[in-house]
Amino acid sequence: MSEAVLTVAQMVAAEKAAMAAGTSEWELMLKAGQGAAQWVHRAAGGRPVTVLCGPGNNGGDGYVIAEDLGSRGYDVDVIAPVEPSTDTARTARSQFGGDTREQGPFEHAIVVDCLFGYGLSRQVEGVYRELLEELSASDCFKIAIDVPSAVRSDCGSTLGPLPRYDLTLALGAWKQAHFLMPSMAMMGAKELIDLGLPLDDAHGVLSSRPALSAPAADAHKYTRGLVAVVAGEMPGAPLLSCEAGMRAGAGYVKLFSDRSHPDAPADLVIVEDDLDEALEDDRIDALLVGPGLGRGETSRERLAAALTSGRQCVLDADALHLLDDDLLEGVDPSRILLTPHEGELAALCESFGVEADGKLDRARSLSAATGLTVLAKGPDTILVGEGTTLFFPQGSSWLSVAGSGDVLAGICATRLAGSRSPMEAAQDAVWLHHEAARLAGPAFTALQLAHCVKPAMASFL
Numbered sequence: 001m002s003e004a005v006l007t008v009a010q011m012v013a014a015e016k017a018a019m020a021a022g023t024s025e026w027e028l029m030l031k032a033g034q035g036a037a038q039w040v041h042r043a044a045g046g047r048p049v050t051v052l053c054g055p056g057n058n059g060g061d062g063y064v065i066a067e068d069l070g071s072r073g074y075d076v077d078v079i080a081p082v083e084p085s086t087d088t089a090r091t092a093r094s095q096f097g098g099d100t101r102e103q104g105p106f107e108h109a110i111v112v113d114c115l116f117g118y119g120l121s122r123q124v125e126g127v128y129r130e131l132l133e134e135l136s137a138s139d140c141f142k143i144a145i146d147v148p149s150a151v152r153s154d155c156g157s158t159l160g161p162l163p164r165y166d167l168t169l170a171l172g173a174w175k176q177a178h179f180l181m182p183s184m185a186m187m188g189a190k191e192l193i194d195l196g197l198p199l200d201d202a203h204g205v206l207s208s209r210p211a212l213s214a215p216a217a218d219a220h221k222y223t224r225g226l227v228a229v230v231a232g233e234m235p236g237a238p239l240l241s242c243e244a245g246m247r248a249g250a251g252y253v254k255l256f257s258d259r260s261h262p263d264a265p266a267d268l269v270i271v272e273d274d275l276d277e278a279l280e281d282d283r284i285d286a287l288l289v290g291p292g293l294g295r296g297e298t299s300r301e302r303l304a305a306a307l308t309s310g311r312q313c314v315l316d317a318d319a320l321h322l323l324d325d326d327l328l329e330g331v332d333p334s335r336i337l338l339t340p341h342e343g344e345l346a347a348l349c350e351s352f353g354v355e356a357d358g359k360l361d362r363a364r365s366l367s368a369a370t371g372l373t374v375l376a377k378g379p380d381t382i383l384v385g386e387g388t389t390l391f392f393p394q395g396s397s398w399l400s401v402a403g404s405g406d407v408l409a410g411i412c413a414t415r416l417a418g419s420r421s422p423m424e425a426a427q428d429a430v431w432l433h434h435e436a437a438r439l440a441g442p443a444f445t446a447l448q449l450a451h452c453v454k455p456a457m458a459s460f461l
C-alpha cells in the first residue's frame with residue numbers, strides 16, 4: 001500500500017482518476033465504510049456503537065459503517081443533525097436500514113465521528129459543535145473517520161472542538177493533517193484503509209523506517225565517514241553533537257575548536273589548528289556548523305569557511321541565523337542540509353525573502369527558493385528536498401529538552417558523511433533520534449539521549 005500523504009486537492013484528483021478508470025464514488029464509499037467498519041468492530045467487540053453523521057460524504061461513510069455494524073448484530077445509534085446533501089451520501093443513507101436522531105446526548109461506549117472529513121470548510125457551530133463538545137467530555141472510545149471532524153486536512157489546525165481520539169482511520173491516503181500539529185497528537189492510533197486509488201505521483205510521502213547496515217567487511221575509519229563539527233563560542237552544544245555523531249555510525253568524529261573542552265570524551269579528537277587549515281583535510285566527508293557557534297563576526301567567518309570548503313554541510317542553530325544569500329554565493333545547495341526549529345525557520349524565511357504561512361509551507365517555499373534540503377524539526381517533523389516532502393510518525397514529547405537539536409544535528413552529520421544524500425541522512429537521523437528518545441525513557445538529558453543513539457542504531461540494522 002502506498003504511503004502517500006496528500007493535500008485535499010490531490011485527494012480529490014486521485015478519487016476523480018479512480019472514477020474515470022471505472023470505479024464509482026459509491027463503490028469507493030462502500031469500500032471505505034466497510035473497511036472502517038472492520039476496525040470499529042475490532043475496537044467495539046460487540047458493544048453498542050454511536051455513529052455521528054454529517055451532511056457530506058464523510059457522513060455517507062458513517063451510514064455505510066452503521067449498516068455494516070447493524071448487519072453484524074450491533075446495537076447502532078445514528079445521530080445525523082441534517083439529511084445528506086450529496087448523491088452518494090443519500091445512497092448510503094437509503095441503504096441504511098435503521099433510524100436516525102437529530103441530536104445527542106449519546107450514551108454508547110464507542111463513538112464513531114463522521115461529521116466532517118476533508119470537506120470541512122468553515123468554523124464548526126451549532127449542533128455539530130455541541131456534538132463535538134459532548135464527544136470531548138465523554139470517556140467513550142472515540143474513532144475519527146478519515147480525519148477528526150474539526151480538523152483542516154491540509155494544515156492540521158482546527159475549526160472547532162478537537163476531542164482526543166483513540167483511533168483515526170484514514171481513507172484512501174494519508175492527509176497532511178495526520179502528521180501535523182496540533183491535530184496529529186489528538187488522533188490516537190492511526191490506520192490507513194486502502195481504496196486502491198492511484199497515488200504514484202504524490203509529492204508528499206510518509207517516511208518509512210530506514211534499513212541501515214553494518215560497515216563493510218573491509219571498512220576502515222575513513223570509509224565509514226569522517227565528520228568534523230565546527231565549534232564556536234559555546235563549548236557545550238558542539239560536544240553534544242559530537243557525542244551523538246560518534247554513536248550514529250561515523251568512523252571518525254573531530255571537533256574543530258580553538259577553545260578548551262575539559263568535558264570532551266577521550267575518544268573525541270579535538271583539532272585546534274586554524275580552521276582554514278583544518279578544513280583542507282581531504283578526508284572530511286561532512287561538516288556540522290551551528291551548535292554553539294555564536295552570531296558574531298568570527299562566527300560568520302567560520303561558517304563562511306565551512307561553506308566555501310565545498311564539503312557537504314549540516315547547518316543548525318546559530319548558523320541558521322547567520323545564513324543569507326551572500327554566504328551561499330557559489331555554494332552547491334544540493335550538498336547542504338538545514339535543521340531549523342520553527343523560530344529558525346521563520347528567521348531563514350525572512351533572510352531569504354520567502355513569504356509563507358505555517359511550518360509546512362515555509363519549509364516547502366524555503367527549499368524551493370534556495371535548492372537547500374530543509375529538515376523542519378519539532379513535535380511534527382517535516383523534511384523537504386528534491387521536490388518531495390516527507391512526513392514522520394510522532395516522536396517522544398520528552399525530546400523537548402535543551403540540546404535535543406544538537407543531538408539531531410550530530411546524527412544528521414554522521415549519516416551525511418556515510419555516503420547518504422541530505423534527504424537520506426535527515427531521514428535516518430529523525431528515526432534514530434526518535435528511537436533514541438524511546439530507549440532513553442522519560443525525563444532524559446540531551447547527553448543521555450546522545451548515549452542512546454548507539455542502542456537505537458541496533459533497531460535499524
Ligand SMILES: NC(=O)C1=CN([C@@H]2O[C@H](COP(=O)(O)OP(=O)(O)OC[C@H]3O[C@@H](n4cnc5c(N)ncnc54)[C@H](O)[C@@H]3O)[C@@H](O)[C@H]2O)[C@@H](O)CC1
Pocket residue numbers: 015025028029030032033054055056057058059060061085086115116117118119120121122123124125128145146147171172
Ligand atoms: N469522494 C470520494 O470518492 C470519497 C470520499 N470519501 C469521504 O468523503 C469525505 C469528503 O466528503 P465531502 O467532500 O462531501 O466533505 P465532508 O463530508 O467532509 O463535508 C462537507 C459537507 O459539510 C459541509 N460543511 C463543511 N464545513 C462545515 C461546517 N463547519 N459546518 C457545517 N457544515 C459544514 C459542506 O457544506 C458539505 O456539505 C472524505 O473525508 C471521506 O470521508 C470516502 O467515502 C471515500 C470516497
Ligand SMILES: [K+]
Pocket residue numbers: 058113114115116117144145146147148149
Ligand atoms: K470525521
